[in-house]
Amino acid sequence: xxxxxxxxxxxxxxxGDTGIVGITDYAQSQLGDVVFVExxxxxxxxxxxxxxxxxxxxxxxxxxxAPVSGxxxxxxxxxxxxxxxxxxxxxxxxWFMKIRLADKGELAGLMDEAxxxxxxxx
Amino acid sequence: xxxxxxxxMPVQYRDGILTEHLWTRAxxxxxxxxxxxxxxxxxxxxxxTAAALEALVPADILNLKPGQQRYSQLLGADGGILDxxxxxxxxxxxxxxxxxxxxxxxxxxxxxxxxxxxLPAGVSLRVEADLALIALQGPEAVExxxxxxxxxxxxxxxxxxxxxxxxxxxxxxxxxxxxxxxxEISIPSKDVLAFCDRLLADPRVRPIGLGAxxxxxxxxxxxxxxxxxxxxxxxxxxxxxxxxQKRRREQGGFPGxxxxxxxxxxxxxxxxxxxxxxxxxxxxxxxxxMANGRRIGVVTSGGFGPSVNGPVAMGYVETAFATPxxxxxxxxxxxxxxxxxxxxxxxxxxxxx
Numbered sequence: 001x002x003x004x005x006x007x008x009x010x011x012x013x014x015x016g017d018t019g020i021v022g023i024t025d026y027a028q029s030q031l032g033d034v035v036f037v038e039x040x041x042x043x044x045x046x047x048x049x050x051x052x053x054x055x056x057x058x059x060x061x062x063x064x065x066a067p068v069s070g071x072x073x074x075x076x077x078x079x080x081x082x083x084x085x086x087x088x089x090x091x092x093x094x095w096f097m098k099i100r101l102a103d104k105g106e107l108a109g110l111m112d113e114a115x116x117x118x119x120x121x122x
Numbered sequence: 123x124x125x126x127x128x129x130x131m132p133v134q135y136r137d138g139i140l141t142e143h144l145w146t147r148a149x150x151x152x153x154x155x156x157x158x159x160x161x162x163x164x165x166x167x168x169x170x171t172a173a174a175l176e177a178l179v180p181a182d183i184l185n186l187k188p189g190q191q192r193y194s195q196l197l198g199a200d201g202g203i204l205d206x207x208x209x210x211x212x213x214x215x216x217x218x219x220x221x222x223x224x225x226x227x228x229x230x231x232x233x234x235x236x237x238x239x240x241l242p243a244g245v246s247l248r249v250e251a252d253l254a255l256i257a258l259q260g261p262e263a264v265e266x267x268x269x270x271x272x273x274x275x276x277x278x279x280x281x282x283x284x285x286x287x288x289x290x291x292x293x294x295x296x297x298x299x300x301x302x303x304x305x306e307i308s309i310p311s312k313d314v315l316a317f318c319d320r321l322l323a324d325p326r327v328r329p330i331g332l333g334a335x336x337x338x339x340x341x342x343x344x345x346x347x348x349x350x351x352x353x354x355x356x357x358x359x360x361x362x363x364x365x366x367q368k369r370r371r372e373q374g375g376f377p378g379x380x381x382x383x384x385x386x387x388x389x390x391x392x393x394x395x396x397x398x399x400x401x402x403x404x405x406x407x408x409x410x411x412m413a414n415g416r417r418i419g420v421v422t423s424g425g426f427g428p429s430v431n432g433p434v435a436m437g438y439v440e441t442a443f444a445t446p447x448x449x450x451x452x453x454x455x456x457x458x459x460x461x462x463x464x465x466x467x468x469x470x471x472x473x474x475x
Contacts, residue, residue, distance in 0.1 A: 032134065032138050032139055032140075032333075033138050033139060033140035033141075035140075035402065035404065035426040036402045036403045036404065036426070036433075038403070054455065056403065056404055056426070058138075058139040058140055058143075058333060058337060058425065058426050058428070059133065059139065059333060061404070061406065080402070083402075
């Protein structure tokens with residue numbers, strides 16, 4: 001199980017051929033209190049770098065991009081009713097969706113934890 | 123920190139917008155609004171000062187009682203709003219001909235030039251650069267101030283009380299921009315930090331940033347200049363009719379009086395209204411408002427109302443669609459979002475009358 005990161009502050013935690021996708025703790029801290037989330041339909045095909053979800057905080061609306069291409073095989077159904085979970089536990093209970101990876105080779109284009117931490121200056 | 127009207131201002135303090143907003147509605151929130159413009163218009167008697175101001179704004183200034191404060195708008199010749207402001211009649215002995223004005227930060231230089239250019243001989247403008255302005259808002263705000271200035275308890279909404287506290291001069295007005303009871307305090311800049319520290323030492327008080335200031339005033343149905351009102355909107359279109367007293371409606375004598383009196387008689391073609399989107403997604407400024415398959419207006423302020431616990435917005439619609447309950451459609455991120463015209467405020471005002 002390895003976690004990869006995008007420059008737009010999404011993460012994808014890879015388990016076998018499935019990636020669990022969400023936004024990072026840094027992203028939620030920048031957004032502030034999340035009040036709305038829109039998740040894709042299960043079965044939707046997403047492209048790496050394409051819009052996959054919408055998250056809105058009290059401050060602003062923000063697109064969430066798919067870190068990898070593939071089919072959405074599950075979404076976090078409870079999230080739209082408790083969007084604050086994204087602030088409380090972004091990389092755990094606050095996950096957005098699971099994507100069946102179409103091309104594991106795409107992961108090579110993402111950052112590992114050390115590189116991501118370096119980017120955000122953590 | 124973000125740039126705002128030439129100042130660097132905090133969007134939020136440590137607690138975040140949601141918590142700061144709810145804290146203010148439950149306890150007392152401290153706002154630094156020193157960026158706003160404070161000035162005096164003065165002459166040797168009140169009638170002369172009031173007449174000069176009434177040539178610029180549509181409110182009844184002449185009949186303000188000493189110490190009384192009124193909300194009004196600086197109007198352009200076409201009745202468009204150049205800025206909105208607070209005007210207070212002085213109750214200070216020796217300052218009977220003085221009015222105290224608070225204007226928006228982003229407009230203040232233009233306002234001062236406009237006011238100065240239109241004052242008749244014998245009436246002067248004095249801009250105060252060394253005064254800070256803070257607001258303490260919320261149901262516990264007045265009790266906090268009363269620990270220092272007990273007389274504030276009985277001062278009614280929209281009047282001020284002058285006080286001396288350990289040699290510090292305070293001009294305390296029972297007013298604000300949140301819909302809650304509370305005060306705004308004008309204080310010499312050199313004394314403001316120590317005074318704020320004193321307030322913040324009270325466990326009922328927390329500092330509140332621009333983000334919650336915006337969500338609080340939006341829930342209270344109050345306009346933000348440059349968004350909900352500007353040079354293209356008249357006070358009647360903006361549903362600020364209440365701020366134009368009867369004598370002024372009848373007599374006119376303010377800029378744009380022809381347009382404003384016509385809109386009063388015939389109704390404006392568009393009106394500022396509240397909007398409640400269905401669900402939880404906020405509809406923000408610039409969102410188009412549709413009905414019957416066509417565009418009937420636009421959202422001018424919108425977001426999430428923490429006390430409403432849902433999205434709230436205000437905007438302008440054609441008057442035929444302005445009745446509360448009217449269903450409309452908002453175009454949010456390319457999708458249709460059902461909403462309804464709603465009365466404002468979204469959260470009841472709790473002023474001390």
